[in-house]
Amino acid sequence: xxxxxxxxxxxxxxxxxxxxxxxxxxxxxxxxxxxxxxxxxxxxxxxxxxxxxxxxxxxxxxxxxxxxxxxxxxxxxxxxxxxxxxxxxxxxxxxxxxxxxxxxxxxxxxxxxxxxxxxxxxxxxxxxxxxxxxxxxxxxxxxxxxxxxxxxxxxxxxxxxxxxxxxxxxxxxxxxxxxxxxxxxxxxxxxxxxxxxxxxxxxxxxxxxxxxxxxxxxxxxxxxxxxxxxxxxxxxxxxxxxxxxxxxxxxxxxxxxxxxxxxxxxxxxxxxxxxxxxxxxxxxxxxxxxxxxxxxxxxxxxxxxxxxxxxxx
Numbered sequence: 001x002x003x004x005x006x007x008x009x010x011x012x013x014x015x016x017x018x019x020x021x022x023x024x025x026x027x028x029x030x031x032x033x034x035x036x037x038x039x040x041x042x043x044x045x046x047x048x049x050x051x052x053x054x055x056x057x058x059x060x061x062x063x064x065x066x067x068x069x070x071x072x073x074x075x076x077x078x079x080x081x082x083x084x085x086x087x088x089x090x091x092x093x094x095x096x097x098x099x100x101x102x103x104x105x106x107x108x109x110x111x112x113x114x115x116x117x118x119x120x121x122x123x124x125x126x127x128x129x130x131x132x133x134x135x136x137x138x139x140x141x142x143x144x145x146x147x148x149x150x151x152x153x154x155x156x157x158x159x160x161x162x163x164x165x166x167x168x169x170x171x172x173x174x175x176x177x178x179x180x181x182x183x184x185x186x187x188x189x190x191x192x193x194x195x196x197x198x199x200x201x202x203x204x205x206x207x208x209x210x211x212x213x214x215x216x217x218x219x220x221x222x223x224x225x226x227x228x229x230x231x232x233x234x235x236x237x238x239x240x241x242x243x244x245x246x247x248x249x250x251x252x253x254x255x256x257x258x259x260x261x262x263x264x265x266x267x268x269x270x271x272x273x274x275x276x277x278x279x280x281x282x283x284x285x286x287x288x289x290x291x292x293x294x295x296x297x298x299x300x301x302x303x304x305x306x307x308x309x310x311x312x313x
Contacts, residue, residue, distance in 0.1 A: 017102055019102060019103065021103050021104075021108045021111075023108075023111065023112065023115070026115060026119075027226060027227050027228050028226060028228075029118045029119060029121070029122035029228070030122065030180065030224065030226055030228065031122045031123075031125040031126045031129060031180070031228065032121065032122055032125055034125070034129065034178065034180075034248055034252055034253050035125055035253040035254065035255040035292055036250055036251065036252075036253070037051070037251050037253065037254035037255065037295045038254070038255055038256075038265065039051070039254075039256050039257075042259055045258060045259060045260045046084075047083060047084055048081050048082055048083040048084055048256065048291060049081070049082050049084075049254075049256035049291070050079050050080070050081045051079065051080045051081075051082070051254060051295065052077055052078075052079050053077060053078045053079065053080070054075060054076075054077050055075075055076045055077065055078065057073060057075075058073070080254065080293060080294070080295060081293070082254050082255070082256040082291040082292065082293035083256075083291050083293070084256060084257070084258060084289055084290060084291040085289070085290070085291060086287070086288070086289055087120065087121065087124065087267075087287070087288045087289075087290065088267075088270075088285055088286055088287040088288065089113065089116050089117070089120065089285055089286060090113070090270075090272065090283055090284065090285025090286075091109050091112070091113060091283070091284060091285065092272075092281050092282065092283045092284075093105050093106055093109055093281070093282050093284075094280055094281060095278070095279075095280035095281075096280070098282070106282060106284070109284055110269065110284055113269065113284055113285055113286055114269060114286070116286065117267050117269070117286035117288075121267065121288065121290070122228065123228075124292060125253065125292050126228060126230065128253060128292045128293060128294060129246055129248070129252065129253055129294075129300065130230045130244050130246060130302060131294070132252075132294055132297055132300035132301075132302055133297060134163070134297060134298075134300055134301050134302065135301075135302040135303070135304060136156065136159065136160070136163075136301070136302070136303050136304070137150070137304050137305075138150040138151065138152060138153075138156055138303065138304065138305040138306075143232070143235050143236065143242055143304055144235070144236065144237060145236070145237055146235070146236035146237065146240055146242050146304065146305065146306050147236060147237055147238070147240060147306065148236075148238075148240050148306050148308070148310075148312035149306070150236075150305050150306050151185075151188040151305055151306055151307060151308055152181075152185045152188050152189055152243070152245055152303060152305040152307075153188070153189070153192050154189065154192045154218065154219060156245075156303050156305070157179070157189075157218070157219050157220075157221050157247070157303075158219045158220075160177075160179075160221070160247045160301040160303055161177060161219060161220040161221060161247075163301050164177055164247065164249055164298075164299070164301055165220075167298035167299075168298070169248075169249035169250075169251075169252075169296070169298055169299040170249050170250045170251060170299070171220075171249050171250065172222070172249065172250060173222070174217075175220075176217055176220050176221060176222050177220060177221050177222070177247050177248060177249050178221070178222050178224060178247070178248055178249075179221045179222070179223045179224065179245055179246065179247040179248075180224050180226055180228070180229045180245070180246045181215075181223050181224065181225055181226075181229055181245050182225075182226070182227060182229035182230075182231060182243045182245070182307070183225055183226075183227055184243060184307035184309050184310045185229070185243045185245055185305060185307050186215055186223065186225045187307065187308070187309055188305075188307055188308055188309075189223065190215065191308075221247060229243065229244060229245060229246065230243065230244025230245075230246065230302075231243055231244070232244070232304075233311070234311075235304075236306055238312075239311075239312075240306050240310070240311075240312045241306065241307070241310040241311045241312065242304050242305070242306065243304065243305055243306065243307055243310065244302055244303075244304055245302070245303045245304075245305065246300070246301075246302050247300075247301045247302070247303065248299055248300050248301070249299040250299065251295050251296045251299050252294065252295060252296060252299035252300045253292060253293070253294060253295055254292070254293050254294075254295035255290065255291070255292055256290070256291045256292075256293075257288075257289060257290045257291070258289045258290075263289055265290075266288075267286050267287060267288035267290070268286065268287050268288070269284070269285075269286050270284070270285050270286060270287050271283070271284050272284065272285065
């Protein structure tokens with residue numbers, strides 16, 4: 001007896017396709033938020049923006065002489081220049097892929113380009129911020145000497161707060177500083193005896209920051225957990241990974257951008273012109289003319305450490 005089965009009807013029994021596209025797992029860009037200094041009174045369009053600082057006068061603590069004039073002192077200044085640069089990326093879809101794909105390739109390409117825009121610019125800010133010169137190596141005097149035992153602790157956070165406050169670095173909300181901490185480093189911090197209740201305390205006080213990625217405020221620092229925190233593979237001794245926890249106050253990073261027509265503080269999604277003879281190629285990309293730079297070095301403190309769950313071999 002012959003049975004009609006999925007094998008005999010193999011041409012019509014096929015795998016179905018979900019017509020919704022799924023994208024790669026994505027971390028939330030966040031370094032842009034610490035670039036809180038913006039040019040507000042720019043004189044003209046230029047290749048960069050210069051920010052000028054006045055230095056305070058030295059304290060005058062000696063009593064005046066009744067019949068003598070004071071000796072005038074000169075005011076001094078300094079400057080930080082943030083140079084603009086062009087950034088961008090693009091993809092081109094063909095008529096054939098649009099005509100044969102069961103997905104909306106153009107819409108999916110726009111989604112991917114949009115995330116690449118945020119992802120790329122966040123990395124640019126991260127590289128600038130992590131290039132600051134105020135750095136502590138946990139238990140060591142250099143990055144290359146860090147071992148697998150040199151983990152981040154609450155005491156390192158307290159020391160960073162003391163360093164920032166000594167330098168008069170302004171804080172963010174409620175005067176607290178912000179730390180961008182890698183999940184591997186967060187694991188060690190939350191295991192520290194001094195902070196075992198930080199999550200519960202934060203939940204009881206206000207649930208919103210926890211949902212936003214903050215793991216709590218402790219010892220003057222609001223810790224934001226994100227895999228975008230700096231990680232230098234094999235940066236320490238014996239191929240130990242080195243993690244960069246960036247602790248910062250306001251006015252640490254400056255952002256400059258062109259104020260010419262068609263430009264602005266935010267990047268643009270650009271749908272390029274179709275220029276081929278048969279109008280088959282559709283370009284889509286992003287573009288930005290922007291610059292980032294350290295505004296006040298005194299408002300940045302970086303702590304480099306290993307993690308007990310990191311790659312330590």
